[in-house]
Amino acid sequence: MRLIYHLAVSLNGLATHPEGPDWLVPFAEAALVYLPRLLGEVDGLLMGRRTYEEALVLGWAYGEKPALVVSTKEGLGGPGKRVASPEEAIRLASTLGLTRLWLVGGPTLAQALLPQLSEVRLAYCPVVLEAGKPFLQGPLSLRLLGTEVLPGGVLLCRYRPQVSPTQGP
Numbered sequence: 001m002r003l004i005y006h007l008a009v010s011l012n013g014l015a016t017h018p019e020g021p022d023w024l025v026p027f028a029e030a031a032l033v034y035l036p037r038l039l040g041e042v043d044g045l046l047m048g049r050r051t052y053e054e055a056l057v058l059g060w061a062y063g064e065k066p067a068l069v070v071s072t073k074e075g076l077g078g079p080g081k082r083v084a085s086p087e088e089a090i091r092l093a094s095t096l097g098l099t100r101l102w103l104v105g106g107p108t109l110a111q112a113l114l115p116q117l118s119e120v121r122l123a124y125c126p127v128v129l130e131a132g133k134p135f136l137q138g139p140l141s142l143r144l145l146g147t148e149v150l151p152g153g154v155l156l157c158r159y160r161p162q163v164s165p166t167q168g169p
Contacts (some may be wrong), residue, residue, distance in 0.1 A: 001090065001093060001094060001098070001099055001100075001101065001116075001118075002099060002100045002101070002118045002119070003037050003046070003101050003116050003117055003118050003119075004038075004041070004100070004101070004102050004103065004118060004119045004120075004121060005110050005113075005117050005119070005120045005121065006011075006038060006102060006104070006105040006120075006121035006122075006123070007092055007104070007106075007107075007121075007130045007135060008019055008024055008027065008031070008125055009122050009123070009124055009125065009135050010023070010120075010124075010125060010128055010129040010132070011125070011126060011127065011128050011135050012128050012129060013109065013133035013135055014129045014131075014133060014134055014135075015105065015107050015132065015133055015134065015135040016059075016105075016107065016132045016133040017129050017131065017132045018131050018132065020054070020147070021054055021058070021064075023125075023127060023129060024125065024126075026125075026126045026152060027123075027152045027154050029150075029151040029152055030093065030123060030151045030152050030154035030156075031123075032075070033150055033151055033154060034123065034150055035061065038102060038121075039062065039063065039065065039102075040110035040113040041099075041102075042065065042100045042101060042102040043045065043065070043066075043098050043099060043100050044065055044093055044098035044100070044101045044102075044103050045062055045064045045065050045066065045067040045098070045101065045103045045104055046067075046068050046070070046089055046093070046102070046104065046109070046111040047067065047068075047069055047070070047080075047103070047104040047105060047109065048069070048071070048105075048106040048108060049069055049070065049071035049073065049076070051104055051106045051109075052067070052071075052078070053079050053092070054068045054105075055104070056077070056078045056130070056135070059081065060078065061096065062104075062111045066081065066096060066098065067079055067080040067081065068080070068081055068083050068089045068090075068092060068101075069081065069082050069083065070083055070084070070085065070086055070089050070092060071083075071084075072073070072084055072123040075113050078145050085106075086109060086112045086113050088112060090113075090116065095099040100126055103117070105106070107133050107134065107135050107136060107137075108133075109134055110135070111136060111137055111141075114136070114140065114161075117161050118160075118161075119134075119158060119159065119160060119161040120142060120158075120160075120161060121136070121156065121158050122135065122155065122157050122159070123150065123154050123155070123156050123158070124154065124155040125152075125153075125154050125155075126152070126153040126154070128165070133168065140161055140162075141161070142159035142160065142161060142162065143159060143160045143162050144157065144158070144159055145158040145159060145160055146158045
């Protein structure tokens with residue numbers, strides 16, 4: 001299974017802000033250009049409950065792609081399928097025949113799935129946030145695969161995770 005972790009981050013590597021996702025509004029044009037291409041590359045979505053709930057509030061932009069939502073709480077509304085753990089999500093994706101998943105946002109979920117990440121795609125937005133959560137805690141070494149400049153000065157960087165001596169085998 002191919003697991004692509006893509007999200008927008010500030011120049012200082014923060015993926016979330018305590019006041020929510022409004023900091024991303026000025027970069028909506030970049031998302032409109034890039035996200036349809038990414039959706040064309042994957043056959044399913046994987047996200048945590050907070051990301052899922054924000055996506056529902058903002059308006060579901062993922063079409064008919066199956067969405068697996070990791071949450072321990074019952075009562076998930078919308079098109080998502082709740083799973084209790086990241087491991088269960090990977091098993092269910094395999095059972096459903098999904099081979100290319102987009103891990104949407106979710107630094108906490110990405111951290112739990114660090115060994116399974118096939119690719120990390122960061123859309124660096126030209127802003128520095130004063131507070132928030134980093135896209136990963138590490139340790140992780142990345143090899144640059146390519147870059148692309150998107151509207152609004154957003155720099156998309158594609159990386160392949162590398163095993164480093166500090167990560168073990």
